[in-house]
Amino acid sequence: MKELDNRVTLADAAAMLGISRVAVTKKLTLLGIEPIQIRKGNTEVQGLTPEHLRHLRSSRAGTSPVPGRPLVLSFQGCKGGIGKSTLSYNFALRASQYGLRVLCIDTDQQSHLTLCLCGKAPGNRCWYDLLEGQTTLREAIVPWREYLHIVPGTIHLALIDYKYNDRAHPEALFGRYLEEVEADYDLVVVDCAPSLSLLNQAVAYASDRIVIPQTPSRLSFDGLELTINFLEDLHENFEKQLDVRILCNMVEPDELSSIRIISHLSKTYGEALCRTFVHRSQTFLEAIDAGTSVFDYTLKADTARDDLDALTRELLADRLS
Template identity: 30%
Template structure:
């Protein structure tokens, strides 16, 4: 189990964006990922459509109120489970300070998950307090996102010293890597910054760079990872490349495990989605006009009523497209707009449901 802490005491450099989308890129490739939201602002949870404030999360685990299994929210996006974070984490620094194991609590909990996940991603708060120290002690790798701003280099030296101090104190050797985020190498400022990062800091810089893209903010507004919201966007490809660069060996192992599992199936067993079945599937596209804050999901008989399961989402010119592939037949479905289940207002074809409302009907 590879543990990767995304750290930088500076806010706004892309920790949460990287945590969400690196996790999702790994999950898309069949890795089993646990993402932990360690920031009282709960942005990693919100960014995946989970209201951290409404449920037990990391704080309740650290104070002993809940067990690990009780705070893991499974399948927030393909392959990714989440331990949410919320404002109560602001009290975690005090709570931790009073415990004898104050900087090892997280590592202890994670050790019990060995074998259950291929990768754990820790989204740290913008401070070098006890929460971040817990993350640094648990991590095999520390990833430091930096954005091209005048102040970006401030603090990285201090962060590096802190990591070295912990490494010396506790005999841990995490590999430390910088990630250039929001870099547009066509601009001189970004090119100069990159040169500075490479020449002035004795820290390895990822070959992959994450470009600046409006899709990042849009996906966050919709509470979805880039892989779900804009699977074909260039920036989504950047995160896939990052996953391959940082965790290529983990992904390689996952691929061979998946291949071995497929080969182990008896030849007579019909595999889901065989060529004949696949060729029968029809692509259905739903198009919705959206305003910034609206999040639209779709659930129905075609995806076991699990919102957006097996549904591709694409955003184009202010409209959201939901694309699904289903065999011929009739299907009941509903839309979930900003968390509220409802009948599709654009489809007059509907049938009464058991809850006293209406389900929309799709004919393929």
């Protein structure tokens, strides 16, 4: 497992701030920050740490970069294979590179987010142990990298629906536990299991933003409809307003199936459809095989890298401005 690199290039920082590289350099000089060098093979560019990015954002208008409680963003979808873990992994890492203090929570018993981020299960405590009173949230957190921590997933998560009945209020299974650490983080990213479970319902109830990936296939579309109905039931039963975003993932722009699905989603869901499309790219698989993210795998222009960066900035526009 390679060491995950939380540094970001000056070009990326300029894009995030909406200013030129020259303007970024001037701000760094005023703040007394010296850029560092990032090397990948024969490529070397100037870069910044998450702390540098945090200072840059904080210097704008002289305000704190992230107001109030952390944003809770979950990746949901009752169908497997739609890319939830890969997306949540790269999204969370990119957010931390931009200076947000990120807590990842793996609520999928397959633990793919945990494996992507850590290379192996770093401990034996998961959300199930928290519900059982065997640990606190703070004790379950593994501080894996600067600005990037995780509550790992384990197979014991499969026991939650078995042990907890559907009469429990969603807040009792997830949201109330976040209060313990809400001052420590700017963003909570939850990777959910491909199911319509009690825990997924509880996560959705606590989420400020819910992202449902959709691949260009009929089976994926059926899963989307089931997930939307699941969330609508949550809204009706608990009068909870939900911010749902639908993300086109694994898009092949030249394939008729992709064109048809995108057209249908645009007509059906309108503004709920993310502006950013994530295209199918071999880089996702190669990066995971190399034990790293798409951002650490290459510094050169790359479809996967560009798409995930754009997605991060779109979903966190109110936090990265």
